[in-house]
Amino acid sequence: MSALNLDDFSDLIERPDSGMRRDAEERRQRQTVAPGALGRLDELGEWLSAAQRSVPVKAVTQPRVVVFAGDHGVAALSVSGRPASTAHTLVRAALDGESAGAVLARRAGVGVRVVDAGLDCDPSLLPDEVVRHRVRRGSGRIDVEDALTLDEAEQAVRLGMRIADEEADSGTDLAVLGDLSVGGTTAAATLIAALCGTDASVVTGRGGVRIDDLAWMRKCAAVRDALRRARPVLGDQLQLLAAVGGADLAATTGFLLQSAVRRMPVILDGVVSAACALVGQRAAFRAPDWWLAGQTTNEPGQAKALDRMAMTPLLEQGVTAGGATGALLALPLVQAAAALAAELPETPREQDQDDPRGLLDAT
Template identity: 60%
Template structure:
C-alpha cells in the first residue's frame, strides 16, 4: 500500500470560498425588511454558507453529518483523565453506537446522520461493527512523552484515511460535517500540538479536560511539557509531528480537514482536538480555515489559543465540556436557521396553530371548602 502523501499539493488544491456568492448574500440581507444587523450572527453564518456553497441563494442544509474519530492515547495511562484509561474510549463508542450518548440523541433531534470511525481504539475489533473498525490503523497510540505515537508509515496511512473519508462524505451528498472525537487523554495530546504550533509552554495550554483536580492537572502539565520537548524538533514536518506527538485519530482528522476543504465541504470544528488538527492543517494550506466554523468554546486554554491563531470566532459558548462533537452539534440549528433565512422563497408554516382552548373555570374557595 502506498502511504506517501504530497502535502504541498494542498496549497493549490484548496481554493478560497466564493467571494461573489458571499457578496450576493450580503446584498440579500441588506434587501430584507429588517433593521441593519437585526439577525445578528445569523447574517454572518448565512453569508459564510453562501460562500462555501458557491450558491446564491443559499441552499438549506439538508444532509448534515456528525463525524466522530475515535482513538486511545498512551498518555492516558498516567491517570490524567477523570475517565478510566482502560476501556474508557470503548465505552464511549458503544454509547454513541447504541444511541444513549448525548451526541446521538442530539443528532437525531437535529436531523443529522452520525458516523463513528475507529482509528486506534484500544479494544478488540470484534467489539464494534465492521463499518466502524474498517479504517483502524492500530490498537492505541504510543505514550508521547516517552515515545512516538505512531510510525511514519502509520501517520501517512491515517492521514490518507482521513482524506478518503472526506471523499466518501462528498460522494454521499453530505452538505455539512459536524466534527468531533472520542478518546481518553486526547485533550493532553491536543494541548501538545497547540503548544508546539503556537510557541507556548505547557502551563499555558494545559486544561482541566474531563474535569481533573489540581493534583492530576500537575501530572498532566508535566506530561505535556515533556511531550513538547519531543515535538519541537519536528515542527517543520507536519506528518512527522503527527507521528511523534499526535495519534492515528489526529492524523486522520488533519487529512480529513484538508481534503474536505479541497472538495469544498464545510466543517464545524468541535473542541480542542479538532482545533489542534486544524492548526496542523493550516500549516499545510493557509486557505483551509476559510472552510471551517468554530463550534463552541469549552474553557480549554489551548482551544482559545488555537481559535485565535486560526482567526475563527466560536458560534456559541454554552460551557459544554463533554467533547464528542456536542458543542459543534449545538451550532447546527443556528447554521440551519441561517441557511433557511437566506434561502429563496418565503417561510410557510408546517401547520396552522391550534385554536386556543378556553380553560374550565376554577372553583371558588368556598366551593373547594364545601361551604354554601
Template identity: 50%
Template sequence: MTDGPRPLNLREVAEGLRSPHAPAAPAALAGAGGARSALLAPGRLRELATWLAGTRDTDVAGPLERARLVVLAGDHGVAAREVSVLAPDGTADAVRDLVAGTHPAAALAAAAGVELAVHAVGVRSAGPDGDRGAGGLPAAVTARAVRAGSGDVAREDAMSAEETAAAVRAGAAIADEAADEGVQLLLLGDVGVGATTVAATLVAACLRKSAVDVVGRGSGVDDDAWMRKTAAVRDAVRRARPVATRPGVLLQTVGSPDTAAAVGFLLRAAARRTPVVLDGVVGAAAALVAARGVPGAEKWWLAGARTAEPAQHLALERLKLAPVLDLGAGRGAGTGALAALGVLRAAQVLASADAADAAAAPVPEPEPEPEPEHESVPVADGQAAPGQPEGERTAG
C-alpha cells in the same frame, strides 16, 4: 531494494483547494413598519449565513437537508500517566454507546436529523479477538483502523511515519465518502481517553507556548491530575520543538491516529468544497496543524462552541475562527458542533426568507424628471431680450 513509502504531503491531500465563493452583499430590506431586516443588519447571523452561502457557491444558501457527524475515536498512550478521570477502556465504551445510539451525541444527532458515522481509527482492543483495536465493534466502525492506540507522546513517538500517512489518508477517504454521497455539511467530533493532552501538546508546539499556557481540566481532572497532565505536555512539547514546523512529522511525533485522521479529514473536505463545523479542543488542534500545512483551508471550517480549554482558545484565535456558541465546557463527541448547528440553520432560514422578500418586493416606478426651467435674464432699457426681434424694444 525499494525507496520506501512516499513521504506524507498534506498539500496533495488538499489538491484542488479553492476559496469559498464570495456572496454579494445583501441589500437593505424594509420589513413590517419599514424596519430594516435584523438579519441583513451587520451581526453574527449574517456572518454565518454569508459563510454558509459562500461554501455552497451561491449568494444565499438553501436548506441544510443533509448533515453528518463524523466521530473519530482513538486511545492515547499518555493516558497511562493518569491525566484523565476516564477509565482506560473508556474510549471503546464511548464508541459502543455511539453505535448503539445511547451516547448523548447520538441522541442529539438523531434529534437534529443528522447522520452519524463513527470511525475507530486508533482504539485499543476491547474484546477477545484483538482485531486492530476493534474487538467487539462493528466492521464499518473499524474499517479505517490504523493501529491499536498510540505511543506515550511524553517519551516516544505516537506512531510510525507509515502509520501517520495511513491515518491522514483514512481521514481524507472518510471526507471523500461523505462528499460523494452528497452530504452538505460535516460536523467533526472525537472520543478518546487522553485526547485533550495530545491536543494541548500539538497547540503548544505549533504556537510555541508552554505547557501551563495550554493545559486545561479536560475530563474534569483535579489539581494533582492537572499537574501530571501539565508535566506530560511539557515533556511532549520538548520532544516536538525540533519538528514543530513540519506538520506531518509533528503528528507522527506527538499526535495520534485520530488527530492525524482529523487533519486529513479537514483538508480533504475543504478540497471537496464541503464545510465542516469543529467541536472542541481536539478538532481545533487538528485544524491548526492542517492550516499550517495548507494555509487557506481554514476558510472552510466553522468553530461550533468555545469550551474551557485554553488550547482551544489559542488555536481558534490563530485560525481567526470565532465560535458560534460559548458553552464554557464541552462534552466531546461533537455535542458542541451539534448545538451550533441549530444557530447555523436559523441563519440560513432567515437569510432565505429575507432574500425571498427582497425578490418579491415591487420595484418602485422612477419619479418623472421635472421640466427644465428657463432662466430669466435681466434686460436693460432699450435692449432686446434674448430671442426678441431687434425691432421690439422695451419701453423707456
C-alpha cells in the same frame, strides 16, 4: 520516507467564492429584515452562499456527524478522568444512542458515523463498520515515544481524506466533526503548544471529565515532555502528527483538509478538533475558511488555537462531552442562517411599489 506532503494541500484548497459572498451581501441589503438585525446569522448565511457558490443560499439538508475515535498511551500516566484504553466504551455509548452527542443528533435527525482510527480494544467489541478502518491499536505514549510511525501517520491522514471523500460523494452538505478518545486532549494540548510556541501550562486544561489538581500537574508534565519531542519536527506536519498526535488526530486532520478540498463546510467541536485544524492551517492557510468553531469549551488550548486561526465560536456553552456534542449545538444556528438568507423576501423596488403591474416597463 512518506510520499504524503501535507503542504501540497495549499495548492489544492481554494477559498469560498468571494464574488458569491458579495452577491449574498447585496441581496441581504434588499431583504425586509434590516441588515444587521440578525447579528452573526447574516455573516453565516453569506459564508454559506460563498461555500455553496449559490445565491440565494441552499438549505442545509444533509448534515452528518463524523467522529474519529482512539486511545492514547499517555493516558497510562493518569492524566485523564477516565481509565486508559477505555475509549471503546464511549464509542459503544454513542452507537447505542446513549451519549450526549447521540441524543442531540437523534433530536436533529442527523446521522452519526464513528470511525475507529486507533482504539485499544478487541475489534470484536464493536461493529465491523466502525473498526475496519483502524490504523493501529492505541497510539504511543507521546512523552517518551512517538504516537505513530511515519507510515502509520500517513495511513491515518489518508483515512481521514477517504472518509471526507465518501461523505462529500454521498451528498453531505455540512460535516459536524467530533472525537471520542481517552488521552486525546493531552495530545491536542501538545500540538497547540508546539504550533503556538507556548508553554505546557498555558494550553493544558482539565479534559472532558474534569481532573483534580494533581492529575492536571501530571498532564502538564506530560505535555512539557512531549513538547521537547515535538519541537524538532515542527517544520513537517506529518512528522509532528506522528511524534505527538495519534491515529485519531491524524485522521481528523486529513478529514479537515480534504473537506476543504471538496468544498464541504465543517463545524468543529472541542479542543481536539481545534488542534487538528491548527495543524491543517499550518499546511494550507486557506483551509480554515471552510470551518466553523461550534462552541467554546473553556479549554485554554482550544481558545489559543481558535485565536491563532482568527475563529470566533458560535456559542459559549463550555461543553466538553466530546462526540460532536458542542458542534451539534451550533448546527441549528447554521441551518437557521441558511433558511433566513434564502426565505426572507426582498423589499419591492420603489418603481415596483408605484407600478405593481409593471406597466411603465412596457412603454
